[in-house]
Amino acid sequence: MRKQRIIIVGGRKKARFLIKSFLQNQIDVTVINDTAQFCEELAEDFPSATVACGDGTKPYIFEDLNIESSDFLIALMPSDADNLISSQIAKYQFNVKKVYCTVNNPINVEIFKKLGISNVISSTHIVSSMIEQLVILQKIDNYIPIETGQVGIFEITISSNSEVISKSISEINLPKQSIIGCIIRHGQSIIPKGDTILMLNDKCVVLVNECDKQETINLLTKGKGV
Amino acid sequence: MKKYKRFFVIGCSRLGANIASWLSLSGHDVTIMDKDDDSFRKLHEGYSGYILVKDAENTQNILDLKLKPEDVVIVVTDNDNLNLMVSEIVSKLLGVLKVYTRIYDQSKELLCHTYHIEFINTSSLAVKEFERRLGDIL
Structure with missing residues (x-):
């Protein structure tokens, strides 16, 4: 069976945690992060992952990494706007099958859904529902x-x-x-x-x-x- | 008779301030929004429109503008992704028919070809102007 491929854009601790768990599950992991030093750390810690340093909202990065038709993309950048654009580029221009977009502002969950991103994750939402x-x-x-x-x-x-x-x-x-x-x-x-x-x-x-x-x-x- | 229109300028960049000033001086109803109070100093002294000190990144602030489909929205912050997000919300969710957006990275325009958004790529405009002028020398 073909190995599944996941793209993780941005994020620090969350990215690290996800990379580890995906690699354990035999999934092909590609990371895009805009901090050079963090990329070096990741590349050292996870030799089997592909690590790219750059802006995860630029179509040319996706093109260079050849992410066309990947299985998943997770956008973990701090800015909601960046995550939306990254998710949309992945979904519409590169036909990534499933896109997960994280947001800080809970109101963006509904807004981004209306803009075509069906899986929007708000950590504020999740934490509050966990407490509930x-x-x-x-x-x-x-x-x-x-x-x-x-x-x-x-x-x-x-x-x-x-x-x-x-x-x-x-x-x-x-x-x-x-x-x-x-x-x-x-x-x-x-x-x-x-x-x-x-x-x-x-x-x-x-x-x-x-x-x-x-x-x-x-x-x-x-x-x-x- | 000229139809009454409201103009909203999102982002008081040099470009935003100039557009808003020009619209206001030509007698239009203008509202300009920027997260930074200081940026409004760039407006012309004769500007008589509204000023909103709010961050466009917080989508609630965009919804709170209570836009109508016949309004004109000009999105000119210095961040491409923010411009795109705001324009998509304004165009698709709020149904505004005239949305103009400044963008630096041309490759992102493709993303919104299904929306009613008109892109103004300032860098390619500048290149064209340079070409025209340099053409005289070359």
Whole structure:
């Protein structure tokens, strides 16, 4: 199989961390950075990566590195404008298959999406949602946000004092925008129907829209007399 | 009757200041924006438009301009990528029909050929002028 190729533009610690993990996964890594000294360090530390020193928003650099039809590009520069332009050049002029653009200003997530870059990552967003997740995590086992958190999948275990024990799914009145997709009981998975009865220690895998998330969690964790 | 137009100049570079001054002196409604308060000293003393001390890099500031499709936007900061980002937002998201952008690196123009953006490449204009004048000597 052809080796996948990834281009990392800009970034310091993030770039270093990514290079290391991609190389471990047998991915061909090309780095573009505008600091000569940092490039030298990288070239020394990662002999198997291609390191280029230059401005990652200039089409000629991409051309020199022959990045046409690479698999991924990640733009990690400090300026959001630079990242947008680098991503657009990669996507439209060099047909890079998947482009990830990082932004500092969270408002740019939506704006850049409208400008054609579908994968926009805001670290501010991620950190805040991680904190939010930590708060919710006290009640639930696992949470996977989808489409920047518009929809989420979480696992929740029915505890001994829960009000929903011995009730059927149709009885508990789940919010409209949520569904229990699967119940794990004694290691066996059950795809529930409306008449499935919830039992102690059932692990429910719930798919929920952001707007009904809190209500669904409250419903499934609310205890008798607590 | 001449239609009423609002002009927005993003970036008070030497070019931006001159364009804004000229527009204002010809009686147009002009707003000029730059992150640096000092840069407005370049404006002509007769400039009577609005001055906004805001950073164009923060896209919220662009959205806050409340642009209308019939407005004219002239993007002339000294940063190509910033100019491109601002022009794309103004053209594609806000639907402004007349967007003029200064650009140094010609190869980036390709990026926006699908947008309603007119590029003004100051370096190639200067080269043309040099060619014309040097032509007399050579």
